[in-house]
Amino acid sequence: MHRQALPKCILLAFAALSVAACDAEGLDPAADSDADGVPDIMDFCPESTGRVDHDGCGEGQMSDPAAAGMETFIIGAADDVPVVLRSHASTVSEAAQGFGVDGTLLMETPLGHMAISDAAVDLVGDAASGAHNQLVDMVGSANVSLPDMGVLEDIAIDDLVQAQVGFGYGRDLDHLDAPLVDERLYMYFDFDAGMSTSLGPIDFSIPQGAEATVVIDAADPSFYARGSVSGLGPLGDIPDVGFGVSATGLLPFEPAYTWGVEDEAEAFDAHIYLNGTIPLGRLPVSIDGEAVVDIDPDDDGETIIDDVDEQLRIGANADVIVNLDSGVGLTMDLKVGGATFAATLGGSESSGYFSAAAGTDELEFDLGIPLPIAPVAQVNVAGFVSEEFSDSFMRANGDFVVELPLIAGVNMHGDMSFDRDGFVMNATAGAFVNPLVELDGDAAVSIVARGTDDWMVEMVGNFDVIGMDLADDATLAFNQDGVFVNGEEVDLTPW
Numbered sequence: 001m002h003r004q005a006l007p008k009c010i011l012l013a014f015a016a017l018s019v020a021a022c023d024a025e026g027l028d029p030a031a032d033s034d035a036d037g038v039p040d041i042m043d044f045c046p047e048s049t050g051r052v053d054h055d056g057c058g059e060g061q062m063s064d065p066a067a068a069g070m071e072t073f074i075i076g077a078a079d080d081v082p083v084v085l086r087s088h089a090s091t092v093s094e095a096a097q098g099f100g101v102d103g104t105l106l107m108e109t110p111l112g113h114m115a116i117s118d119a120a121v122d123l124v125g126d127a128a129s130g131a132h133n134q135l136v137d138m139v140g141s142a143n144v145s146l147p148d149m150g151v152l153e154d155i156a157i158d159d160l161v162q163a164q165v166g167f168g169y170g171r172d173l174d175h176l177d178a179p180l181v182d183e184r185l186y187m188y189f190d191f192d193a194g195m196s197t198s199l200g201p202i203d204f205s206i207p208q209g210a211e212a213t214v215v216i217d218a219a220d221p222s223f224y225a226r227g228s229v230s231g232l233g234p235l236g237d238i239p240d241v242g243f244g245v246s247a248t249g250l251l252p253f254e255p256a257y258t259w260g261v262e263d264e265a266e267a268f269d270a271h272i273y274l275n276g277t278i279p280l281g282r283l284p285v286s287i288d289g290e291a292v293v294d295i296d297p298d299d300d301g302e303t304i305i306d307d308v309d310e311q312l313r314i315g316a317n318a319d320v321i322v323n324l325d326s327g328v329g330l331t332m333d334l335k336v337g338g339a340t341f342a343a344t345l346g347g348s349e350s351s352g353y354f355s356a357a358a359g360t361d362e363l364e365f366d367l368g369i370p371l372p373i374a375p376v377a378q379v380n381v382a383g384f385v386s387e388e389f390s391d392s393f394m395r396a397n398g399d400f401v402v403e404l405p406l407i408a409g410v411n412m413h414g415d416m417s418f419d420r421d422g423f424v425m426n427a428t429a430g431a432f433v434n435p436l437v438e439l440d441g442d443a444a445v446s447i448v449a450r451g452t453d454d455w456m457v458e459m460v461g462n463f464d465v466i467g468m469d470l471a472d473d474a475t476l477a478f479n480q481d482g483v484f485v486n487g488e489e490v491d492l493t494p495w
């Protein structure tokens with residue numbers, strides 16, 4: 001298997017007047033016979049001219065593992081997505097249970113071969129399969145390596161980090177908080193030396209001392225790890241987060257909810273995966289859960305990697321906290337579980353939308369007025385958030401319980417909205433009985449709040465108020481000054 005390698009090494013050795021660069025099997029790892037920038041040990045087209053791709057092949061040239069002197073190995077041969085590994089024959093030795101590789105290991109991806117450098121691994125063969133190149137396992141060490149193609153073309157690892165390497169199925173790697181497919185094989189690197197990686201202005205770093213795993217999905221290719229992310233334009237610093245980057249930029253975002261934002265919500269494909277608490281910086285929104293970031297929302301090929309002023313688009317189906325401020329002293333803090341949120345960030349103005357079908361324990365909001373409001377069943381909630389509050393709003397529809405002063409909880413069905421003009425709710429209240437006030441049948445309710453000291457609840461219906469003789473359709477009103485029946489202040493204080 002080493003016939004091709006030896007003459008090249010001797011030739012190079014004479015040319016360089018040195019044999020120091022030759023490895024044990026005789027091929028200089030830096031040799032590049034066709035001078036295309038791709039070393040011979042990684043060059044699938046050993047005789048190419050002109051511009052070459054990641055595998056060292058020119059336009060229209062087919063990569064040829066045999067001509068390149070590569071040995072091919074398959075792990076997970078029976079899987080839907082087997083992993084194909086190659087290594088130059090000069091780095092491969094036969095071992096009792098399979099093969100040993102000492103040098104650069106190449107992993108096939110749709111964008112060409114990814115190089116895993118300084119590999120010293122045992123490739124354990126599958127004796128049962130009868131095929132000499134089918135593997136059941138790989139054990140050993142290598143430098144932590146990342147796919148450097150597609151969006152990841154300019155990725156740089158600051159220091160070489162030696163790691164234990166192997167393969168595992170997604171189901172065995174679920175502690176990583178990465179979007180792995182249970183039945184798919186992933187290559188992993190385990191290490192505790194820390195690592196710092198940059199992609200243009202974006203930094204991905206893994207703290208030193210902690211046990212870390214970097215997972216590679218050859219089918220994209222993409223990588224996932226846990227650490228901190230910074231330099232992601234308007235997103236700023238995101239500590240302690242699961243992150244990943246897809247070289248093909250095909251991480252899918254599909255809005256789970258679109259109520260109220262039907263014209264805005266759209267699916268898109270993204271490059272960066274985040275899982276954790278993600279503050280949005282320029283918008284009063286924080287995401288807790290999984291999100292994906294599209295670094296080229298306008299698909300013009302210009303991204304934040306080259307120009308920090310380029311826009312980003314983020315999409316999440318996660319827990320979302322939104323803080324809306326009317327600008328007149330009224331604020332709304334929304335905590336929506338399982339919401340869809342998407343935003344375009346950067347450029348002249350950042351803005352986004354949210355939508356959810358929120359259960360009773362998934363929606364909390366606080367207006368700062370003495371009228372606690374909570375959903376009593378699943379309610380629809382949606383809104384827009386902008387750097388300019390005058391463009392922001394939220395609306396909701398469903399069944400709520402409103403705690404009225406002195407009367408306590410009244411169930412209502414209706415719509416509410418919050419925007420630069422304040423809070424408005426229009427609803428129908430159901431019959432209720434209270435020691436002081438009784439409602440026979442439904443009442444039409446209007447709640448308006450313009451500030452924490454400027455709010456009013458007005459209910460029109462058939463009321464019985466203790467000590468009063470009322471006709472049908474009386475008006476019961478509450479505001480910051482007291483309780484009023486048909487415009488006349490009444491004392492409903494229990495005695």
Ligand SMILES: [Ca+2]
Nearest residue numbers: 034036038043
């Ligand atoms: Ca070459």
Ligand SMILES: [Ca+2]
Nearest residue numbers: 036045048056
């Ligand atoms: Ca070539």
Ligand SMILES: [Ca+2]
Nearest residue numbers: 296298300302
């Ligand atoms: Ca762009």
